């Protein structure tokens with residue numbers, strides 16, 4: 057697919073003019089290369105409105121690559137807690153340490169150097185280079201896929217290797233030498249504000265003249281995204297073990313994998329034929345290293361991660377004996393007032409809220425038997 061130079065120029069002029077007039081005022085506009093980098097990592101899989109407060113807090117605490125490189129991963133995860141996809145934070149931290157050591161704390165502007173950093177692939181490199189350094193490199197994200205598929209009438213699964221090659225090839229041809237950063241941001245902004253998935257506003261679109269889908273009876277027919285995989289249901293059980301001093305036990309997840317490095321109330325996945333209560337006792341024994349007794353269920357939480365639908369039970373428990381098993385996880389007894397200092401995954405935050413509410417009710421003598429929480433995401 058090869059648009060002529062004349063078409064490419066016209067698209068760039070129309071899009072840049074539109075972007076100047078309609079771009080949202082976002083905290084990372086005009087940021088340093090490091091600020092652009094942080095924003096691009098946070099924006100992966102996450103909506104702009106969600107990212108803004110996290111970005112502001114993160115940049116206040118870690119205003120430079122060096123500040124981030126010198127911080128502990130525990131502290132970085134605390135500032136990331138609630139954003140999800142924690143591998144992003146771990147990669148960002150490791151990459152900042154490499155930039156500090158190998159590039160003098162300056163985010164590299166060379167494509168090979170920047171793509172050698174953990175967590176920076178073709179898309180993020182293109183975004184940082186074009187936006188922060190005005191290097192004409194292409195970007196292709198979900199918004200760009202939608203706009204380009206519709207403008208150029210690309211059929212078939214946009215994730216197929218053939219279509220990925222076509223999309224990246226088009227993005228590369230289109231990005232102008234002058235203002236490549238604004239052009240790329242314009243494409244993404246157009247996808248977010250005008251060329252929306254369900255209701256594209258073609259009548260106000262600066263690219264309507266060039267657009268195949270915009271002149272078709274149903275512009276939303278493109279891109280042809282295959283139906284999602286059906287969700288797998290899984291049940292998790294956590295125990296909130298409270299000792300006689302009123303302290304609660306937290307365990308830290310291994311650094312890699314889902315929720316890596318985050319803290320949580322000891323948790324296991326329910327086995328076939330096991331009741332949640334039996335799984336709770338197992339969580340005490342195998343994860344926390346304690347034989348425990350369960351006193352009550354304090355929460356039942358529904359949560360989705362990628363295509364897993366998780367139901368999480370939370371039981372209040374007391375330690376009986378040290379388990380004869382060697383417990384494999386890092387554990388910590390902390391006061392309930394200290395819970396907010398530890399980075400927890402989104403469903404574990406809801407368990408923390410449940411125990412904090414229970415403690416208030418205990419003080420007031422108004423304890424409810426079971427609390428059900430239904431998070432939005």
Ligand code: SF4
Pocket residue numbers: 203206207250251252256257258259261262263264267268269270275
């Ligand atoms: S004309 Fe419609 S379908 Fe085409 S890019 Fe604009 S909003 Fe999207």
